[in-house]
Every structure is written in structure tokens, then in C-alpha cells.
Amino acid sequence: MSKPQSNEWYERRRQxxxxxxxxxxxxxxxxxxxxxxxxxxxxxxxxxxxxFKSKEDLFNACIDEFLPIDRVRLPLETMIxxxxxxxxxxxxxxxxxxxxxxxxxxxxxxxxxxxxxxxxAASRLNVIFKHLVDPFAAYLQAxxxxxxxxxxxxxxxxxxxxxxxxxxxxxxxxxxxxxxxxMDVDEMARFVTxxxxxxxxxx
Amino acid sequence: MSKPQSNEWYERRRQxxxxxxxxxxxxxxxxxxxxxxxxxxxxxxxxxxxxFKSKEDLFNACIDEFLPIDRVRLPLETMIxxxxxxxxxxxxxxxxxxxxxxxxxxxxxxxxxxxxxxxxAASRLNVIFKHLVDPFAAYLQAxxxxxxxxxxxxxxxxxxxxxxxxxxxxxxxxxxxxxxxxMDVDEMARFVTxxxxxxxxxx
Amino acid sequence: MSKPQSNEWYERRRQxxxxxxxxxxxxxxxxxxxxxxxxxxxxxxxxxxxxFKSKEDLFNACIDEFLPIDRVRLPLETMIxxxxxxxxxxxxxxxxxxxxxxxxxxxxxxxxxxxxxxxxAASRLNVIFKHLVDPFAAYLQAxxxxxxxxxxxxxxxxxxxxxxxxxxxxxxxxxxxxxxxxMDVDEMARFVTxxxxxxxxxx
Amino acid sequence: MSKPQSNEWYERRRQxxxxxxxxxxxxxxxxxxxxxxxxxxxxxxxxxxxxFKSKEDLFNACIDEFLPIDRVRLPLETMIxxxxxxxxxxxxxxxxxxxxxxxxxxxxxxxxxxxxxxxxAASRLNVIFKHLVDPFAAYLQAxxxxxxxxxxxxxxxxxxxxxxxxxxxxxxxxxxxxxxxxMDVDEMARFVTxxxxxxxxxx
DNA sequence: TATGAATGAGGGTTCATTCAT
DNA sequence: GATGAATGAACCCTCATTCAT
Numbered sequence: 001m002s003k004p005q006s007n008e009w010y011e012r013r014r015q016x017x018x019x020x021x022x023x024x025x026x027x028x029x030x031x032x033x034x035x036x037x038x039x040x041x042x043x044x045x046x047x048x049x050x051x052f053k054s055k056e057d058l059f060n061a062c063i064d065e066f067l068p069i070d071r072v073r074l075p076l077e078t079m080i081x082x083x084x085x086x087x088x089x090x091x092x093x094x095x096x097x098x099x100x101x102x103x104x105x106x107x108x109x110x111x112x113x114x115x116x117x118x119x120x121a122a123s124r125l126n127v128i129f130k131h132l133v134d135p136f137a138a139y140l141q142a143x144x145x146x147x148x149x150x151x152x153x154x155x156x157x158x159x160x161x162x163x164x165x166x167x168x169x170x171x172x173x174x175x176x177x178x179x180x181x182x183m184d185v186d187e188m189a190r191f192v193t194x195x196x197x198x199x200x201x202x203x
Numbered sequence: 204m205s206k207p208q209s210n211e212w213y214e215r216r217r218q219x220x221x222x223x224x225x226x227x228x229x230x231x232x233x234x235x236x237x238x239x240x241x242x243x244x245x246x247x248x249x250x251x252x253x254x255f256k257s258k259e260d261l262f263n264a265c266i267d268e269f270l271p272i273d274r275v276r277l278p279l280e281t282m283i284x285x286x287x288x289x290x291x292x293x294x295x296x297x298x299x300x301x302x303x304x305x306x307x308x309x310x311x312x313x314x315x316x317x318x319x320x321x322x323x324a325a326s327r328l329n330v331i332f333k334h335l336v337d338p339f340a341a342y343l344q345a346x347x348x349x350x351x352x353x354x355x356x357x358x359x360x361x362x363x364x365x366x367x368x369x370x371x372x373x374x375x376x377x378x379x380x381x382x383x384x385x386m387d388v389d390e391m392a393r394f395v396t397x398x399x400x401x402x403x404x405x406x
Numbered sequence: 407m408s409k410p411q412s413n414e415w416y417e418r419r420r421q422x423x424x425x426x427x428x429x430x431x432x433x434x435x436x437x438x439x440x441x442x443x444x445x446x447x448x449x450x451x452x453x454x455x456x457x458f459k460s461k462e463d464l465f466n467a468c469i470d471e472f473l474p475i476d477r478v479r480l481p482l483e484t485m486i487x488x489x490x491x492x493x494x495x496x497x498x499x500x501x502x503x504x505x506x507x508x509x510x511x512x513x514x515x516x517x518x519x520x521x522x523x524x525x526x527a528a529s530r531l532n533v534i535f536k537h538l539v540d541p542f543a544a545y546l547q548a549x550x551x552x553x554x555x556x557x558x559x560x561x562x563x564x565x566x567x568x569x570x571x572x573x574x575x576x577x578x579x580x581x582x583x584x585x586x587x588x589m590d591v592d593e594m595a596r597f598v599t600x601x602x603x604x605x606x607x608x609x
Numbered sequence: 610m611s612k613p614q615s616n617e618w619y620e621r622r623r624q625x626x627x628x629x630x631x632x633x634x635x636x637x638x639x640x641x642x643x644x645x646x647x648x649x650x651x652x653x654x655x656x657x658x659x660x661f662k663s664k665e666d667l668f669n670a671c672i673d674e675f676l677p678i679d680r681v682r683l684p685l686e687t688m689i690x691x692x693x694x695x696x697x698x699x700x701x702x703x704x705x706x707x708x709x710x711x712x713x714x715x716x717x718x719x720x721x722x723x724x725x726x727x728x729x730a731a732s733r734l735n736v737i738f739k740h741l742v743d744p745f746a747a748y749l750q751a752x753x754x755x756x757x758x759x760x761x762x763x764x765x766x767x768x769x770x771x772x773x774x775x776x777x778x779x780x781x782x783x784x785x786x787x788x789x790x791x792m793d794v795d796e797m798a799r800f801v802t803x804x805x806x807x808x809x810x811x812x
Numbered sequence: 813t814a815t816g817a818a819t820g821a822g823g824g825t826t827c828a829t830t831c832a833t
Numbered sequence: 834g835a836t837g838a839a840t841g842a843a844c845c846c847t848c849a850t851t852c853a854t
Contacts, residue, residue: 012817026320030233034845044819049846113319115378116312117231126380133382156394159383163374164367171366175318177329179336180362191359199402215834236827247836249830258828418838434726436639440824450840452826461824519725521784522718523637532786539788562800565789569780570773577772581724583735585742586768597765605808621813642848653815655851664849 013051016041017062025106028113029059063111067124068104069131076135080142084149084197087139092165092189099169109174129166133158149200161196216254219244220265228309231316232262266314270327271307272334279338283345287352287400290342295368295392302372312377332369336361352403364399419457422447423468431512434519435465469517473530474510475537482541486548490555490603497542498571498595505575515580535572539564555606567602622660625650626671634715637722638668672720676733677713678740685744689751693758693806696748701774701798708778718783738775742767758809770805 019041023032034055038045052058074094079087098104111128114121133155140154149157168188172180222244226235237258241248255261277297282290301307314331317324336358343357352360371391375383425447429438440461444451458464480500485493504510517534520527539561546560555563574594578586628650632641643664647654661667683703688696707713720737723730742764749763758766777797781789 009817028231028233028316028320030231031320033843035843046820046846046848047818049848050817055845109319113316116316117229117234119379122378122380125378126374126382129374129380130382153394155382156386156391157398159371160367160395160398163370164363167366167370168362171329171332175325175328176322177325177332179329179333179358183359188359191356192363195360195363195402196398198404199398212834237829238827248828249837250835252829253834415838432726434637434639434722436637437726439822441822451824452841453839455825455827456838515725519722522722523635523640525785528784528786531784532780532788535780535786536788559800561788562792562797563804565777566773566801566804569776570769573772573776574768577735577738581731581734582728583731583738585735585739585764589765594765597762598769601766601769601805601808605804607807618813643850644848654849655816656814658850659813 009051013061014065016043016048016051017058017065020058021062021066021103021106021110024059024062025109028110029056063107063124066103066107067128068098068101068107069128071098071101071104072128072132073135076139080139084143085193088193088196089189091136092185092193095165095169096185096189099173105173108170112170112174129162132162132166136162147202150202152200157200161192165192212254216264217268219246219251219254220261220268223261224265224269224306224309224313227262227265228312232259266310266324266327269306269310270314270331271301271304271310272331274301274304274307275331275335276338279342283342287343287346288396291396291399292392294339295388295396298368298372299388299392302376308376311373315373315377332365335365335369339365350405353405355403360403364395368395415457419467420471422449422454422457423464423471426464427468427472427509427512427516430465430468431515434516435462469513469530472509472513473534474504474507474513475534477504477507477510479537479541482545486545490549491599493545494599494602495595498591498599501571501575502591502595505579511579514576518576518580535568538568538572542568553608556608558606563606567598571598618660622670623674625652625657625660626667626674629667630671630675630712630715630719633668633671634718638665672716672730672733675712675716676720676737677707677710677716678737680707680710680713681737681741682744685748689748693749693752694802697802697805698798700745701802704774704778705794705798708782714782717779721779721783738771741771741775745771756811759811761809766805766809770801774801 016037020032020037023036023040026032027036032055034045034048037048037058048055048058052061074091076087076091079090082090099108111121111125115125137154137158140149140157143149144151144154168180171177172183219240223235223240226239226243229235230239235258237248237251240251240261251258251261255264277294279290279294282293285293302311314324314328318328340357340361343352343360346352347354347357371383374380375386422443426438426443429442429446432438433442438461440451440454443454443464454461454464458467480497482493482497485496488496505514517527517531521531543560543564546555546563549555550557550560574586577583578589625646629641629646632645632649635641636645641664643654643657646657646667657664657667661670683700685696685700688699691699708717720730720734724734746763746767749758749766752758753760753763777789780786781792
């Protein structure tokens with residue numbers, strides 16, 4: 001597997017990963033069997049081992065392949081001149097869009113579940129959150145400097161805002177919380193945005 | 204198991220559940236073996252079947268037994284006269300204390316992990332959150348009525364506030380996020396409380 | 407498996423080893439399946455893992471248990487006063503008896519076969535041969551000192567004598583060589599003894 | 610495969626056998642995989658089946674191809690006039706040379722290992738030994754007739770002499786016995802030759 | 813001729829569950 | 834009640850063999 005491989009090889013490999021992802025999400029690493037994955041992918045279970053060293057290798061490859069690190073990073077550094085009143089709704093729309101993506105959804109299910117038992121998965125999830133928080137904190141920092149927001153610790157502001165939003169989406173979409181599903185996303189967005197702006201408006 | 208049982212029987216049963224809880228938390232339902240649990244409980248694996256129908260029965264019994272529904276319910280209905288400036292820090296202290304409890308910690312790990320794959324676990328987690336949100340929303344409603352907070356949807360206010368705090372604790376304690384572990388809980392509490400009060404101060 | 411076990415446990419364990427030995431001898435380590443061994447022992451294949459860590463562990467345990475190191479060691483150190491004319495036939499009778507033992511036969515088959523591919527098995531076989539050669543060489547040394555044999559290197563004498571005899575037995579019993587099977591053991595013994603005594607008679 | 614094939618076909622076939630031989634010797638029939646053999650031969654595993662019916666067919670072809678029957682036959686029938694004092698060292702040199710040949714070494718490893726479990730391999734080894742013993746016994750018979758050796762059974766003489774020498778080489782080269790590896794081949798040859806000549810000198 | 817993807821049978825191993833003791 | 838030997842199903846994985854290309 002160290003030799004370079006043909007395009008078809010990579011396509012097939014990716015096809016297996018795409019089939020495995022929902023199986024891992026639904027049943028977990030231990031609960032997912034190669035038989036399940038093979039059926040989902042339309043191949044014999046043994047074929048997995050032409051493309052991956054082991055079930056664990058396939059699992060890690062799935063996460064690496066579909067890990068939403070880049071998807072999650074919004075181009076906030078180019079939007080420093082956009083005032084918070086406009087940017088916050090955009091940010092929320094972006095997050096909402098990401099959470100609607102089927103693969104993001106699946107990888108998050110897998111990562112959150114595994115985070116509960118392996119430090120490795122926890123670390124990956126922490127990295128993802130950091131990729132989300134850091135650019136936003138930098139944006140907030142710039143807004144504070146520009147006098148558009150009150151003085152304060154931008155990292156805490158970012159953590160607080162993103163935490164409440166992220167858990168809203170997680171509980172709504174993954175946790176299937178009926179209370180949150182009954183809520184309108186736009187209404188929530190307006191509410192959270194308004195609260196944030198009042199909380200951190202300049203004195 | 205339908206006949207009434209002696210006290211010793213129930214004690215033994217509970218002892219097994221207490222031993223099983225950390226094993227399930229660490230290894231997950233599929234990863235935990237009856238041998239593991241038996242060793243942890245100091246009994247032979249076969250004995251589990253005198254107290255539980257199956258491994259799954261034991262698992263569900265563990266969650267039911269240690270589900271932190273009651274622990275999570277703060278007596279907010281008796282504290283309607285306490286102003287938010289005082290109550291919010293108390294609430295955060297209470298939540299912090301709950302998250303420090305070993306069994307709460309373990310059950311949450313299990314429930315969050317299972318939530319990612321079974322609707323049943325998700326539902327249980329939603330109930331827990333509801334038990335947290337509803338009394339707080341009622342409290343906020345009362346504060347609004349008393350003119351201590353601005354007009355607004357109290358359920359949204361409660362969701363937002365508790366979401367950001369809950370995810371802070373989850374990521375800090377279960378997810379072992381180094382960024383959050385470096386933060387001081389009291390500082391976070393002051394920050395979140397201050398932001399909330401500014402956001403929802405009466406006009 | 408580190409805890410002390412009951413007698414029954416050791417008996418069962420030994421029973422499995424006794425059943426496994428002929429299977430390993432007939433089919434080799436890789437060729438022998440747990441199903442074969444289980445059938446031979448009258449148990450389910452999975453039960454092997456209550457008594458042994460793995461198939462390899464069982465294999466090594468078989469060899470250690472039935473390795474003929476002690477059987478092979480004749481009490482030559484107490485027979486220094488017996489002249490070679492009497493001792494050599496006794497030695498050959500002893501070797502012949504050992505080679506007739508079913509378990510010796512089986513272990514030798516296994517060890518010789520494995521010697522062809524693993525250094526570990528080769529080493530065990532070398533140790534066995536050394537246990538055979540060294541006491542005999544010491545005996546010969548004493549005979550030379552007593553003037554009953556001519557001067558010469560006793561280790562070479564022992565190696566030469568035992569090699570020709572050992573290969574005779576191996577080819578006859580394990581290799582099923584029809585030429586050697588047609589020979590009479592006693593005749594061979596007289597022949598070899600006579601040749602040895604003439605070759606190493608004192609000048 | 611019944612049709613006559615081109616020279617290239619036979620060359621390719623032989624190339625595969627040459628590659629397979631060391632793989633079979635090192636890992637045994639079951640342990641050697643077609644992938645191993647293909648890599649060693651620089652071909653894809655599937656190609657083996659253009660030249661051989663099965664892995665077993667390849668295995669047998671390897672042994673037949675490289676079986677050292679002819680290599681082992683020394684032209685003793687032309688050397689009847691050479692006295693034993695000269696011929697025995699020549700014989701030992703010849704055997705030593707044969708055992709040094711890589712392919713002889715490999716085939717012997719395979720055959721000895723398989724001899725331990727299949728009558729077919731045992732039979733082949735017996736034939737090889739017979740091809741070694743018979744001409745030597747004929748030579749000894751002639752020497753006895755010529756009065757250069759004492760009366761006696763020449764087949765036994767040959768068996769005894771060749772057995773001790775063969776096991777010396779096998780244990781030294783295949784079994785990697787450190788005691789024998791420390792010995793000098795020439796010294797061993799002189800020792801064995803001297804002993805033989807004294808044992809069977811005319812009265 | 814040659815490749816290597818694909819299959820499927822079967823291997824070693826684990827483990828929930830049962831049951832004689 | 835309590836044990837742990839015993840089972841059997843199902844797991845992950847390997848690999849000889851086939852076959853479309």
C-alpha cells in the first residue's frame with residue numbers, strides 16, 4: 001500500500017469509506033461488522049483488506065477523509081470589516097449549512113461517541129472546535145479594537161457563543177430533541193445574535 | 204425475577220451495577236465484557252444472570268439506576284424571589300458540582316455515546332436536558348413578569364444559557380479539552396453571568 | 407492464568423495437550439486447526455482458550471510438556487565401571503525403547519519439522535542432542551582414562567556413534583524407510599557396537 | 610498444459626519454481642503464500658496459475674525439479690580401484706560440497722519437514738538415501754572382495770558411515786547446532802575416516 | 813501473456829449465555 | 834446463591850483461486 005496506486009484504486013477505496021461511514025455512525029466501531037460494511041458497499045467483506053490494513057485502519061481513514069476541519073473554517077479573516085450585526089447571522093447560516101451536510105453529521109456522530117472512550121477521538125474533536133473558535137476570536141478581537149464591541153476576553157466570547165449554538169445544532173440534529181426541532185432556526189439565530197450584541201455592545 | 208426479593212438480593216444487584224457503570228463508561232456497551240464486569244464486582248461472570256436477564260438488561264438497569272434526573276433538578280421553584288444576579292452564580296455552582304460527581308460523569312459518558320446511535324438514549328438525554336431547562340425557564344418567566352429581566356422567550360433564554368454552560372463542562376471534563384481545562388471555572392461563571400445579565404436586562 | 411488452579415483444571419489442560427500432540431505431529435502447526443484439536447479432545451474449539459492463550463501457546467505447552475529431555479538422559483554417570491562392551495548394547499536398548507514411546511515419537515516429528523523453519527525449534531532439538539551426547543562423552547572420557555579405549559576426542563566419538571544410531575531410528579521409525587525396517591535392531595546394535603569397539607580399542 | 614509449450618514458457622515456469630523454493634523452505638507449504646512467491650518471482654500471484662494447476666502443483670514441481678537425486682550420486686562405480694584410504698575423504702568432500710549447495714539445502718529442508726507428515730515426502734527422502742547408500746555399498750562390497758576390508762555386511766557399513774556423516778551435516782547446516790558449527794569439517798572427516806578404517810580393516 | 817481486483821471458504825479468537833456442580 | 838467450565842455463534846482476517854481486463 002506504499003506504492004502509488006491507480007485512480008480506480010483510490011476511487012474504490014473512497015467508495016468503501018463512503019459506505020462504511022454511515023455504518024460506523026449507526027453502530028459504532030465495535031458494533032459495525034465487516035459484513036455490514038461489505039453489504040453497504042456492495043462488496044465481499046474480504047475485499048476491505050485489499051484497501052485497508054484492518055477494520056481500524058478503515059475507521060481512521062474514514063474519519064481523516066471526512067473530518068470536517070476545512071469545511072468548518074469560515075473565511076473570517078477576510079471579513080473583518082463586516083460589522084457583527086451582519087456577520088453573526090452569516091456565521092450561523094454557515095454553521096447551519098455545515099450541520100445539514102450528511103457526512104459532517106455522520107462524522108460528528110462517530111467522533112462524539114468515540115470521544116466518550118478514547119482520548120484520540122477527543123483530541124480530534126477538540127481540534128475541530130479550536131479551528132472554529134480561533135478565527136472567530138480573532139475577528140472579535142478586531143471588532144473590539146475597532147470599538148464595535150466592548151472590552152473583554154474574545155476567546156471567552158467566542159467559546160460562549162459557539163458553544164451554545166453548537167449544542168443547539170447537535171441536540172437538534174443528532175440528538176433529535178423534539179423541543180429544539182420545533183424551534184425555527186432563523187428565530188434562534190435572531191435571538192442569539194441579539195443577545196450577543198446586547199451583551200457585548202460598547203458601553 | 205418477578206417474585207419479591209430480599210434486601211440482600213437488591214444490595215447485591217446494586218453492587219453489580221455500581222461495578223458495571225465505570226466499565227460501560229470506559230469501554231462502551233459492546234466493549235465491556237461480562238468478565239470485566241465480574242472482575243470489577245468481585246464475582247463470577249455467570250452470577251450476573253441471577254440478577255439480570257442479559258448484559259443489555261444490566262446496561263439499561265445501570266442507566267436507570269444512576270440516571271441523574273433528580274440530581275439535576277435544582278429547587279428553582281422555591282427561589283423565585285432571588286434575583287438573577289445572585290441566582291445565576293448559584294446555578295452554575297450547582298451544575299459544576301453535579302459534573303464533578305463521579306457517577307454523573309460516568310452516566311453522561313455512556314448516554315452521550317449511546318445517543319449517537321440509539322434513539323432511546325437520545326430521548327433519555329433530551330429528558331435530562333428538559334428537566335434542567337424547564338424549571339430555569341419558569342424562573343426566568345417569573346423574573347420577566349417581575350420586571351427584573353426584559354421581555355423575551357424564556358425557553359430560548361434558558362436553552363442558550365444552559366447550552367453554553369453544559370458544553371463548557373462536557374468539553375472540559377469529558378472531552379478533556381486543554382483549552383477549557385486551562386480556564387478558571389469562576390472566571391467563566393462571572394463572564395457568562397455578566398453577559399447574560401447585560402443581554403437580558405430590562406430596557 | 408496466573409492464579410493457582412485446581413487439579414481438575416490441570417488434568418483438563420493436559421488432556422487437551424495429549425489430544426493436540428498427534429494433531430500437530432500429523433499436520434504441523436499451521437495445518438492443525440482448532441477444530442481438529444477440539445474434535446480429537448472431544449471439546450468445542452473455543453474451550454481451548456480457557457486453558458491456553460492461543461494456539462501457539464498450546465503448541466509450546468505441548469512441546470514443553472512432552473519434550474523428552476529427561477527421558478533421553480541415561481544414568482551413565484553411575485555406570486562408569488561398566489565396560490563399553492556391556493554398556494553400548496544397553497545404551498542402544500535404551501535409545502530403542504525411547505524411540506518406541508508414542509509421545510517421544512510425536513514430539514520428535516514436530517520438532518524436526520519445525521526445526522526446518524524456526525530457530526527456536528532447532529535450538530530445542532540441539533539441546534536434546536546435547537543432553538544425549540554430553541553424558542556419553544563423559545563416560546567415554548572416563549573409559550579412555552581407564553585405558554579401556556584408545557586416546558581420542560570423546561565428544562567426536564560420542565557424536566559419531568549417536569548420530570549414526572539416531573538417524574537409523576529416525577529413518578526407520580519416523581521416515582518409515584523400508585530398507586531399515588527390514589533390518590533387525592539387535593543385528594544393527596551388534597554391528598555398530600562391534601565397529602565402535604574395534605575402531606576405538608586401545609592400541 | 611498438455612500442449613507442447615515454447616522455450617520461454619518453460620523458462621518462466623522454472624523461474625517461478627526457483628523463486629518459490631526458498632519461500633517454501635522458509636515458511637513451509639502452508640505458511641508460504643502465493644503473494645510471497647509472486648513477490649519473490651517478480652510476478653503477480655495470479656500468473657502462477659498459468660504455469661501450475663495449484664499451489665500444491667507448484668510445490669511438487671519444485672521438489673521434482675530440484676530434487677538432488679542426481680547430484681547425490683557420486684561416480685563410485687568407476688572408482689573401484691581407489692583404496693578406501695583415499696576414497697573416503699573424497700566421498701566426504703563430495704557430500705560436504707553437496708550440502709553447501711543452496712538448492713540442495715533448501716530442498717532438504719522442505720523434504721525433511723514434509724517427511725514428518727506425509728508418506729510421500731518420506732518416500733522421496735528414502736529414495737535419495739538409497740541412491741547414496743547403494744553405490745557406496747557396492748564399492749565396499751568390491752573392497753571386501755579385493756581383501757582391502759574385512760568381511761561384513763556392506764549395506765550396514767554404508768548405512769552406518771553415511772548416517773553419521775549425514776546427520777552431522779544436517780545438524781550443522783540446517784539445524785544450526787552451535788556445537789557442530791564449532792567443529793572443523795576436515796577434522797571430523799579425518800576422525801570418521803580413521804575410525805571407519807580401523808573398524809573395518811582386514812583381520 | 814499478465815495483472816490484480818474480487819470472491820468465498822475457512823482459519824483463530826472472543827464472548828454472551830447456559831448449566832452441572 | 835455462586836462458580837467457572839463449556840458451548841456456539843459470530844467476529845476479524847487470510848488467502849487460494851478465478852476472471853475481467
